[in-house]
Amino acid sequence: MAMVWEQGELFAKASKEEIKQTEFYLGKYKMMTLFMFDYENYEREMAQVAIDGEAARRIDQTDLHADKTANATILNEKQKWVYNQYCKFTFMIRRAHSQIIDPEAKEAIDIRFLQGYSRKETILFMRRGVAHSTVDRRIDDGIESIANTLKVMGFFEEIRREF
Template sequence: MIELFPSITEQDKEQTKFYLKKYPDMKSLMKDFEKHASDMYQTDVEGETAKKESNEEYYSNKTANTVVFDEKRRLIYLEYKILSEAIERAVALIIDEEERKAMYYRHLRGYSYKEAMNFMPYTVSSKTFDRRLIEGLVSVTNTLKLWGVLEREWKY
């Protein structure tokens, strides 16, 4: 029987925390790939990166290995894009405005805990801010679980 709203587990929350922690790095790598993909490909062609893909090869096929490296990079980029867009949408769907702001500034913008608290509409205690982050995490986890993101097996 399929649940209309699948219940989340502690493991789901931990997985969501991991994704949120990696989000800024994913965005940075995606921007770099978008800006420098052709440069990276050219470096592989001209450099030593693609000389041998594995130690088992007796000779190097730089052209084929370059294509393989480039394809792996592109697949990683696409998976990061799927995951980061899902996270952004899940945060945007948080109903409570203060929870959404707390999650946005703390995780999507990557501000420190103290800096993120400064973006709240009024001065809040750290306990109140913690509650906003916890409830925001639950909301994002529920959304990602509902969309099947947490069950997806990421290859890269």
């Protein structure tokens, strides 16, 4: 993996764009884990629904006569590819989360993104007497820390390569 760092830079610092991407993927973390759980536990049922249901027929709306079995296979392969991508992304996010040094920022990120609670619920779960702005600052610090770690791990290069 080719990482672009400046000369003499020991610790990579994520750009504003990479921090925004990190926040986007953190926001999708809970959805990714739910899909992974569903795929792991109900893969056979998902494949059967693709064959029996209308999803396979609707892969390409321009087809007048769709081959449902072939389309179901394509849909199943796409689900498998998405599952593998989600496994990779969630693993890297969990690793980056484990590298957050500040325990309050780590807790805020865990509640807000990994457990999937809203901003308001995150504020309620944090210690009593902590101001809203303090919780927001901890979330921002946690996102930046995760973004910096993901940069070192090559996460953003992986995304650019895949998409």
